Amino acid sequence: EVFNVSELIAQVVDRLQKNACKSQVIKFDIQPDIEIKADKFAITNVITNLIENAVKYSPPCATVFVKLKEEGANLLFSVEDHGEGIPDEEKKLIFNKFYRVGSEATRKTKGTGLGLYIVKTVLQKHRASIRVKDNKPSGSIFEVTFENYAS
Ligand code: ATP
Ligand code: MG
Numbered sequence: 001e002v003f004n005v006s007e008l009i010a011q012v013v014d015r016l017q018k019n020a021c022k023s024q025v026i027k028f029d030i031q032p033d034i035e036i037k038a039d040k041f042a043i044t045n046v047i048t049n050l051i052e053n054a055v056k057y058s059p060p061c062a063t064v065f066v067k068l069k070e071e072g073a074n075l076l077f078s079v080e081d082h083g084e085g086i087p088d089e090e091k092k093l094i095f096n097k098f099y100r101v102g103s104e105a106t107r108k109t110k111g112t113g114l115g116l117y118i119v120k121t122v123l124q125k126h127r128a129s130i131r132v133k134d135n136k137p138s139g140s141i142f143e144v145t146f147e148n149y150a151s
Pocket of ligand 2: 053116
């Protein structure tokens with residue numbers, strides 16, 4: 001189905017924002033009225049998982065940036081945090097089923113380790129890819145690229 005992904009992102013951000021000041025999710029640089037043809041339910045899941053992670057792995061009230069922009073024929077969606085960051089050797093592994101960084105003894109958060117596996121699986125079905133890189137001065141950037149999204 002075709003839907004307005006700019007609006008969808010705004011709705012997800014609004015909903016997550018209501019969880020008070022657990023984190024301060026900020027809409028930033030969302031290009032308006034971008035339409036994509038995709039499984040809306042699955043893409044909602046992707047957006048939610050990435051923003052929830054950014055909040056979950058950041059200090060309380062830390063700012064999270066959400067961006068959406070066209071770049072040539074591609075559409076870029078990114079979620080950027082200033083949280084704990086992800087060591088280079090873990091960056092590939094976090095997309096694996098049930099994988100979580102660290103050990104039961106050192107982890108401060110709970111989770112199943114399924115979120116990013118689902119994200120990756122959904123994106124593979126949508127001619128889209130995801131990569132993770134370091135943010136400055138700390139934290140992570142998850143960047144999703146929808147290729148030739150309008151065609
Ligand atoms: P859930 O299934 O509830 O999402 P989860 O958050 O542990 O559980 P994933 O979303 O798949 O699982 O993430 C896998 C692991 O990657 C996390 O446990 C965490 O160690 C790391 N991770 C994911 N996002 C971030 C982030 N924004 N900053 C730092 N670490 C992250
Ligand atoms: Mg998660």
